[in-house]
Amino acid sequence: MSNKSNKDYEFLSAYFDGEVSLEQKHEIENKLASSADLRNKLKELKELKKLTNLSFKPIPESPYFESVLNQKIKENKKRRHNLRIFAPAYGFGILTIIVILLLKFNTNILNNVFDNRNTNIAGLYNSNLKPLLFATDLSNEDIFNFAFYKQLPLDNNNKQYLQLGTDESGKEYFEIKWNNFERRKNNLEKFSLALELNAEQKNEVDSIIKVYAEELQEQILVNDKNTLAVSQNLFNYNRALTADLLTFAAKANKNEFIKIMPAGLTVVNNKTTPIIIKEIRIKNSGSTHQYVFFNEDTIFTESYTIDKEKFKKEIKLFKERAKKNAKIFKSYSINILIDSNVAKIKTKKYWNDSLIVFLDSNSFHIKVPVVPHFNIKLPYMDSLIIELDKARENFKEFSFSFPKKFPKFKENFNFNFSDSIRDFNFNIQKFEIDSIMKHNFILLDSLHSKKWYQYKFNDDSIKIFLDKMPKMFKKFQWFDRNEEIKNLKEEMKELKKELKEMKKELQYSKKKIKT
Amino acid sequence: MPDPQILKLDDDFTLVKRFIDGEESAFNQLVVRHKERVRSIIYTTVNHTDYIDDIAQDVFVKVYRNLNRFRFESQFSTWVYRITINKCKDHLRKIKVRKMFTPLMDSFDKADQFKNETEESNTSELVRNAISKLPEKLKMPLLLKDIEGFSYQEIAESVQCEIGTVKSRIFRAREKLKEFLMPYKTEIFK
Numbered sequence: 001m002s003n004k005s006n007k008d009y010e011f012l013s014a015y016f017d018g019e020v021s022l023e024q025k026h027e028i029e030n031k032l033a034s035s036a037d038l039r040n041k042l043k044e045l046k047e048l049k050k051l052t053n054l055s056f057k058p059i060p061e062s063p064y065f066e067s068v069l070n071q072k073i074k075e076n077k078k079r080r081h082n083l084r085i086f087a088p089a090y091g092f093g094i095l096t097i098i099v100i101l102l103l104k105f106n107t108n109i110l111n112n113v114f115d116n117r118n119t120n121i122a123g124l125y126n127s128n129l130k131p132l133l134f135a136t137d138l139s140n141e142d143i144f145n146f147a148f149y150k151q152l153p154l155d156n157n158n159k160q161y162l163q164l165g166t167d168e169s170g171k172e173y174f175e176i177k178w179n180n181f182e183r184r185k186n187n188l189e190k191f192s193l194a195l196e197l198n199a200e201q202k203n204e205v206d207s208i209i210k211v212y213a214e215e216l217q218e219q220i221l222v223n224d225k226n227t228l229a230v231s232q233n234l235f236n237y238n239r240a241l242t243a244d245l246l247t248f249a250a251k252a253n254k255n256e257f258i259k260i261m262p263a264g265l266t267v268v269n270n271k272t273t274p275i276i277i278k279e280i281r282i283k284n285s286g287s288t289h290q291y292v293f294f295n296e297d298t299i300f301t302e303s304y305t306i307d308k309e310k311f312k313k314e315i316k317l318f319k320e321r322a323k324k325n326a327k328i329f330k331s332y333s334i335n336i337l338i339d340s341n342v343a344k345i346k347t348k349k350y351w352n353d354s355l356i357v358f359l360d361s362n363s364f365h366i367k368v369p370v371v372p373h374f375n376i377k378l379p380y381m382d383s384l385i386i387e388l389d390k391a392r393e394n395f396k397e398f399s400f401s402f403p404k405k406f407p408k409f410k411e412n413f414n415f416n417f418s419d420s421i422r423d424f425n426f427n428i429q430k431f432e433i434d435s436i437m438k439h440n441f442i443l444l445d446s447l448h449s450k451k452w453y454q455y456k457f458n459d460d461s462i463k464i465f466l467d468k469m470p471k472m473f474k475k476f477q478w479f480d481r482n483e484e485i486k487n488l489k490e491e492m493k494e495l496k497k498e499l500k501e502m503k504k505e506l507q508y509s510k511k512k513i514k515t
Numbered sequence: 516m517p518d519p520q521i522l523k524l525d526d527d528f529t530l531v532k533r534f535i536d537g538e539e540s541a542f543n544q545l546v547v548r549h550k551e552r553v554r555s556i557i558y559t560t561v562n563h564t565d566y567i568d569d570i571a572q573d574v575f576v577k578v579y580r581n582l583n584r585f586r587f588e589s590q591f592s593t594w595v596y597r598i599t600i601n602k603c604k605d606h607l608r609k610i611k612v613r614k615m616f617t618p619l620m621d622s623f624d625k626a627d628q629f630k631n632e633t634e635e636s637n638t639s640e641l642v643r644n645a646i647s648k649l650p651e652k653l654k655m656p657l658l659l660k661d662i663e664g665f666s667y668q669e670i671a672e673s674v675q676c677e678i679g680t681v682k683s684r685i686f687r688a689r690e691k692l693k694e695f696l697m698p699y700k701t702e703i704f705k
């Protein structure tokens with residue numbers, strides 16, 4: 001069937017249905033008169049329509065149609081009514097599901113809510129914060145004692161003080177104690193006398209203390225709402241101050257310094273200690289610090305930004321007014337007490353944000369799990385491992401001999417294998433990490449007095465070294481640490497034995513020459 | 516004596532307005548006026564007497580629920596027939612889906628039964644079966660025209676398409692139907 005005839009047939013179909021215009025009707029009828037094909041087609045259409053009409057007989061009536069329909073409408077109404085009644089319940093259910101899904105896939109929402117809540121709470125307490133000076137005036141003696149005794153008075157009446165410490169697991173904590181605090185006297189003077197400092201050197205000590213005294217003003221804040229805010233950087237400042245004073249002492253009078261602090265010399269390194277101090281101070285020189293806020297109502301941690309310029313002006317004015325006894329600035333009396341009944345109930349500990357707070361009737365004891373750490377350049381672990389591996393591979397092939405002077409344990413740990421093809425030089429940096437400050441002097445002192453080969457190379461240094469590695473570094477599985485340490489231990493034991501035997505032989509041969 | 520009510524062409528609109536104003540009985544009158552046409556459309560479209568009343572009642576339930584939202588932009592009858600055609604389409608779709616999940620043996624049996632029936636049945640059944648085999652979009656306009664006597668305009672409004680499309684679909688439906696009935700030409704035109 002061509003397109004043309006197809007169109008004609010379509011027109012014919014419409015004509016048959018009476019759905020053409022008068023003009024089209026005439027046109028079709030003219031064509032019908034001349035075309036037998038079209039006439040046949042029209043005949044077909046008529047027959048087909050007749051057939052279609054006949055094939056569908058009238059359908060029987062439905063006598064109960066209306067009554068059934070009314071019943072259905074009633075049921076439908078009832079169902080819709082029920083739906084409407086339970087709509088709030090459905091709505092609540094759907095809302096719950098949405099909230100659950102939302103929280104599942106976007107946990108930040110909840111965190112933000114809590115953050116906002118915390119910020120709101122913080123706003124109640126952290127307004128109008130002033131430097132510690134407004135509660136107590138710290139003398140040079142107080143700052144000096146802070147370096148070595150890690151205590152700071154919090155009021156002028158010596159009722160409360162802050163104590164920094166390190167627990168048995170190495171975690172830092174601080175305590176606010178409210179039994180009477182005895183301010184130690186004359187320690188600074190004793191220090192100057194023992195080191196036989198001249199006037200110029202005394203001034204130098206004073207200037208060191210002065211610098212830290214100013215910086216400490218930003219680390220402990222007070223306000224008129226009985227709030228005390230302690231920066232978590234305080235630990236770092238304590239380390240830096242101690243290291244600074246020790247470095248100065250070692251430089252000023254080495255011989256006397258050893259007498260009053262035998263271990264002090266061991267922890268002070270003229271090259272690395274100033275770098276550490278500098279790093280600590282640069283790291284903490286910003287205006288925003290993480291503070292632990294204390295109030296009678298609550299304890300919480302919050303980041304707080306101080307206005308350094310405003311602080312400086314206030315300190316300056318406060319001092320000027322204090323000299324003239326003019327009281328423009330109000331001195332704050334900080335009195336952080338805990339209800340003894342609460343202390344009895346919560347005798348052990350509870351968690352507040354990231355803090356672990358221990359309570360007793362005498363003090364707050366706060367463990368600060370996240371003390372901001374600073375980066376100190378450690379010896380590159382991989383290079384050290386490569387060195388050790390190389391050495392271990394070749395241990396069996398080499399015969400050892402030692403120079404006449406045994407290497408002293410200072411900063412480097414030297415081996416020279418002079419009669420081998422290659423020489424190996426173990427250059428193991430002594431660990432100058434912040435652990436210097438943490439570890440008590442006695443341990444280091446005993447270490448210093450012992451002979452170098454008795455120093456537990458594996459147990460102490462490597463373990464400390466690995467424990468102090470930055471967190472990121474720890475994530476990488478460079479090697480099976482425990483396995484490596486174990487192997488190294490065994491090898492070093494063997495090495496020790498061999499060294500002892502060699503030493504004996506050397507002594508024996510010396511005696512022989514004398515005879 | 517109350518004035519006799521004069522029924523006009525736009526009586527459907529009056530009844531709808533009365534229903535909207537709260538007169539429930541007006542709906543019953545609308546049902547009486549249109550139920551037979553609705554049932555007839557369902558019968559010709561679905562080609563099964565068993566489902567006529569169920570579908571027709573569903574149509575009127577829907578009309579009842581939505582009558583308050585009737586916008587008086589088209590004839591009430593056209594609106595009802597559009598709902599009817601959509602309900603029929605839904606029903607046919609359901610049957611199609613149900614067939615897909617019918618066990619194979621059952622469908623074979625039915626096919627055989629259908630075959631026997633068509634072979635033995637009279638011309639009317641032959642023609643009805645041939646029409647039921649037409650694609651949906653061709654079948655509806657053809658039936659609305661040839662059985663229900665709708666104008667092209669009414670068909671276009673009911674199935675929601677252009678008049679030109681209706682014309683073309685009816686022509687194609689007739690061609691297709693002729694093609695389906697060709698094998699039975701001798702039986703039909705004896």
